[in-house]
Amino acid sequence: MSEPYASLREKAAALDAQDELAKQRELFALDEAVYLDGNSLGALPRHVAGRLADVITREWGELRIRSWDESGWWTAPERIGERIAPLVGAAPGQVVVGDSTSVNVFKAVVAAARLAGEDRDEILVDATTFPTDGYIAESAARMTGKRLVPLAPGDVPAAVGPRTAAALVNHVDFRTGRLHDLPGITAAVQAAGALAVWDLCHSAGALPVGLDAHGVDLAVGCTYKYLNGGPGAPAYLYVAERHQAGFDSPLPGWTGHRDPFAMTPGYTAADGATRGRVGTPDILSMLALESALDVWDGVSMDAVRAKSLALTDFFLECVRAYAPEGRVTSLTPEAHEERGSQVALRCAEAPQVMETLIARGVVGDLRRPDVLRFGFTPLYVGFADTERAARVLAEVLTDVPGQATAV
Amino acid sequence: MSEPYASLREKAAALDAQDELAKQRELFALDEAVYLDGNSLGALPRHVAGRLADVITREWGELRIRSWDESGWWTAPERIGERIAPLVGAAPGQVVVGDSTSVNVFKAVVAAARLAGEDRDEILVDATTFPTDGYIAESAARMTGKRLVPLAPGDVPAAVGPRTAAALVNHVDFRTGRLHDLPGITAAVQAAGALAVWDLCHSAGALPVGLDAHGVDLAVGCTYKYLNGGPGAPAYLYVAERHQAGFDSPLPGWTGHRDPFAMTPGYTAADGATRGRVGTPDILSMLALESALDVWDGVSMDAVRAKSLALTDFFLECVRAYAPEGRVTSLTPEAHEERGSQVALRCAEAPQVMETLIARGVVGDLRRPDVLRFGFTPLYVGFADTERAARVLAEVLTDVPGQATAV
Incomplete structure (x- = not known):
């Protein structure tokens, strides 16, 4: 495995190992997909059924x-x-x-x-x-x-x-x-x-x-x-x-x-x-x-916020490391005090990119005409998920013909 | 069994035997109670779960x-x-x-x-x-x-x-x-x-x-x-x-x-x-x-209406036959063209009567201060239920001390 993949994967593993909220994930019905659309529809807490x-x-x-x-x-x-x-x-x-x-x-x-x-x-x-x-x-x-x-x-x-x-x-x-x-x-x-x-x-x-x-x-x-x-x-x-x-x-x-x-x-x-x-x-x-x-129950909103920022920081770091130059531009503020719990990337080919991403198991959503939106739900999204999402995004950007985004 | 109970029970059985909607009842979760509150909350169609x-x-x-x-x-x-x-x-x-x-x-x-x-x-x-x-x-x-x-x-x-x-x-x-x-x-x-x-x-x-x-x-x-x-x-x-x-x-x-x-x-x-x-x-x-x-599916609203009127007619007939003189007065019009699918009885002791009725398995509801309300849902209420409801009502009126209602 080449750099930077190996180092960011190691970092993800380390962050997941320290994550006090990681245990909440088992409360939810999730599968092999990376679900980054909890800012549109939150995943099912399994006991609700x-x-x-x-x-x-x-x-x-x-x-x-x-x-x-x-x-x-x-x-x-x-x-x-x-x-x-x-x-x-x-x-x-x-x-x-x-x-x-x-x-x-x-x-x-x-x-x-x-x-x-x-x-x-x-x-x-x-x-x-x-x-x-x-x-x-x-x-x-x-x-x-x-x-x-x-x-x-x-x-x-x-x-x-x-x-x-x-x-x-x-x-x-x-x-x-x-x-x-x-x-x-x-x-x-x-x-x-x-x-x-x-x-x-x-x-x-x-x-x-x-x-x-x-x-x-x-x-x-x-x-x-x-x-x-x-x-x-x-x-x-x-x-x-x-x-x-x-x-x-x-x-x-x-x-x-x-x-x-x-x-x-x-x-x-x-x-x-x-x-x-x-x-x-x-x-x-x-x-x-x-x-x-x-x-x-028992979850501190401060812990949620800390993890949310860590997740979006890490996603932006991975995207910068992996994505082909000039294809996506973040619309989400870098400053923590100006950032919610999602990352929005402008991409000229956003509709096709999101469709392909979803087909490859990374579920975000499209905001027409050109925004790729990724929501990070601290209760069930982890750092390995985040690294994978960025990696698959980079692959999709490579596979979908495109051009550098005009900002 | 004394008259008029025997004859109204026979009539109920005959009406149930002719009821083309009777088969719908098995679609609902019902028990031994007579549920006459479907005009407040309809019963559960069993397949919904x-x-x-x-x-x-x-x-x-x-x-x-x-x-x-x-x-x-x-x-x-x-x-x-x-x-x-x-x-x-x-x-x-x-x-x-x-x-x-x-x-x-x-x-x-x-x-x-x-x-x-x-x-x-x-x-x-x-x-x-x-x-x-x-x-x-x-x-x-x-x-x-x-x-x-x-x-x-x-x-x-x-x-x-x-x-x-x-x-x-x-x-x-x-x-x-x-x-x-x-x-x-x-x-x-x-x-x-x-x-x-x-x-x-x-x-x-x-x-x-x-x-x-x-x-x-x-x-x-x-x-x-x-x-x-x-x-x-x-x-x-x-x-x-x-x-x-x-x-x-x-x-x-x-x-x-x-x-x-x-x-x-x-x-x-x-x-x-x-x-x-x-x-x-x-x-x-x-x-x-x-x-x-x-x-x-497959239910005609004309059949529903015909049964609804037959049920409310029959309930009023049973109440007149069974109830102690002067304790209840119907607020519901006799004329079919002026009647919905419920019977409302004014009763000075309505709160206590309804509480006792429900405890004895006949579920209607109270509209404060003095109205006993009985809803007839043609898809799951039958004529035997209706006769029983009137009979239990008469028993409750006998057991609950009261006086003739001022109309």
């Missing part, structure tokens, strides 16, 4: 309607919220699970606009965000009589002002993997008297978020990426305790009512995060998520 | 991200919509599955208000409806600058006028079981130039709805009652074909975009019912629902 079988056969099949009380179905949105809370740095009572991320963005942005008051008529939105946030924020602005201002996250501190009601920013850019400055942007937004709303889809479960520590106002996130909750698993909404009494949901469904079974014609919102609830909770998906969260 | 095990273990666990294409996850909302469409009398291309009923009420009422135009500033809402519809309609009215007018469904034809944008009515009243006049109310609303929005939660799967035949504009419904889709299973939205091009969703999430994977900053709605989609579909719950719908 048994739990869901029990939910279906016994809780639904045998207990039926009694399960709303006896199996704890009714309180699942709050209970699972409490499981997610420590993963995003939230004290109890502020996170509730349900609906999709898009629906929660709508709740959060409308509620933020209302909390800010009528004098503030602008909503700033991260123009580089996953697009659903922009689409939904546009609707929220339209329906609250405000104007949407798309801008780069880094421009938020300069743009925020007395007219700003709220700013919606994605913690990690879904395309480039850039980690935005949550503490700094939050502080700047609040200094101007506005509310900071964060989308944690690409950060929760991959790095410490510190919602309470940084005084975030509202946040949303999905649970099917680094939280491994299953395809389309319910999202969550964080409402900081100080905003709960004023949280005025645009979707005041019956399960967010103070006394839902009174079935009164007038709406009185429940206390706490419960007022973020809308309709009847989606129990099968929700209890799969609850079960999936068991893999976090 | 195996299907979900495959979804979890193979589609999520082995194929992972590939399942979005290869297992048809991405198109599940439309595909399952097409399974529901014939059950509610809709031609293809008009029903999409996803989100909760409450969220779909919001989409439908806002879209109806927008379709009606700014000159029309009132939204009529069924004041007797399941309360979430009223809460959400209030929010939709507030956010579209309209005024909400709650009224009895029977008063809609007299109240609808040139200021009316839309009317939201529940097809069957969740409390009394009264079936409202969908063709007549729809025609009256449309004659005034407004849009008719129907909530089918308590009718779909229990009787023919005829959305296309009666020219309904928009409709929503849940899938966990008579459609047996599982606890909190995703709801559906019907958008009549003629309104699709103008359907302007307040929740324009990325999956309703014409080209979602282009991930462009601007929103362009997809054609057809797809524009009712919002976020990433909740696959586990959605595919459980899809599997559950297999029990409808």
Whole structure:
């Protein structure tokens, strides 16, 4: 075996041997492929299948309607919220699970606009965000009589002002993997008297978020990426305790009512995060998520972050060592404080390269037109996997005709 | 055995022997209890457990991200919509599955208000409806600058006028079981130039709805009652074909975009019912629902309706024959054209009576403060069950001290 392969393989082995999270991998259903798409769909925690079988056969099949009380179905949105809370740095009572991320963005942005008051008529939105946030924020602005201002996250501190009601920013850019400055942007937004709303889809479960520590106002996130909750698993909404009494949901469904079974014609919102609830909770998906969260027991988010950075550092090192000159360019920041848990490589032949990579057992994904995206899930991706992914990528780049990327 | 027990038991046996739907019962997980709460949570179709095990273990666990294409996850909302469409009398291309009923009420009422135009500033809402519809309609009215007018469904034809944008009515009243006049109310609303929005939660799967035949504009419904889709299973939205091009969703999430994977900053709605989609579909719950719908294969909704009426007629007959004088009063209309698939009995001691009934194996539910509610699911409730339920009810009423109900 020639250099640099041998030395990087040795390094991978050494890093894997020191990895305190390595034992988590056996909790997941994985095969010989290197799965670097956990930032799109997290792998299955193996025990979830048994739990869901029990939910279906016994809780639904045998207990039926009694399960709303006896199996704890009714309180699942709050209970699972409490499981997610420590993963995003939230004290109890502020996170509730349900609906999709898009629906929660709508709740959060409308509620933020209302909390800010009528004098503030602008909503700033991260123009580089996953697009659903922009689409939904546009609707929220339209329906609250405000104007949407798309801008780069880094421009938020300069743009925020007395007219700003709220700013919606994605913690990690879904395309480039850039980690935005949550503490700094939050502080700047609040200094101007506005509310900071964060989308944690690409950060929760991959790095410490510190919602309470940084005084975030509202946040949303999905649970099917680094939280491994299953395809389309319910999202969550964080409402900081100080905003709960004023949280005025645009979707005041019956399960967010103070006394839902009174079935009164007038709406009185429940206390706490419960007022973020809308309709009847989606129990099968929700209890799969609850079960999936068991893999976090005893795991420190600081250890996850340290491994995540080590993995992405190592992947970039291997790519630099192996890949043919000029064929790929990293879009992911080198600086740790600006990097999430993915590496995005621009490549002119990205569609064909990703298709071939997947066929050869390295699963990333394509972001059209020219981005190869590789997500590193510290709970189940190792350093040998990472070295192999870079090596196979280099082989594919050699086999797929191409040209140097214009940066 | 004394009369009238013997004769009603004989009648039950004769009715069961003639029941062409009786064979469907074996498709469901049922036990010795008489389950009359399928209008709250439908029983488990037994094969769903195996299907979900495959979804979890193979589609999520082995194929992972590939399942979005290869297992048809991405198109599940439309595909399952097409399974529901014939059950509610809709031609293809008009029903999409996803989100909760409450969220779909919001989409439908806002879209109806927008379709009606700014000159029309009132939204009529069924004041007797399941309360979430009223809460959400209030929010939709507030956010579209309209005024909400709650009224009895029977008063809609007299109240609808040139200021009316839309009317939201529940097809069957969740409390009394009264079936409202969908063709007549729809025609009256449309004659005034407004849009008719129907909530089918308590009718779909229990009787023919005829959305296309009666020219309904928009409709929503849940899938966990008579459609047996599982606890909190995703709801559906019907958008009549003629309104699709103008359907302007307040929740324009990325999956309703014409080209979602282009991930462009601007929103362009997809054609057809797809524009009712919002976020990433909740696959586990959605595919459980899809599997559950297999029990409808070869079932005629006319046969379901005929059996439903026969069951509720027979239950009322048995209750009249067995129950102590004056202890219960039916709130459910006698006339078939005004009756859904449940019987609601007012009883001063309803809480204690229902608790005792359930302990004795007859499962209905309580609607506070004084309503005993019994749902009759024609696919798995038989006439002997019905006779037994009335008989046990009479015994419980005898054992629970009480007084005649003031009507």
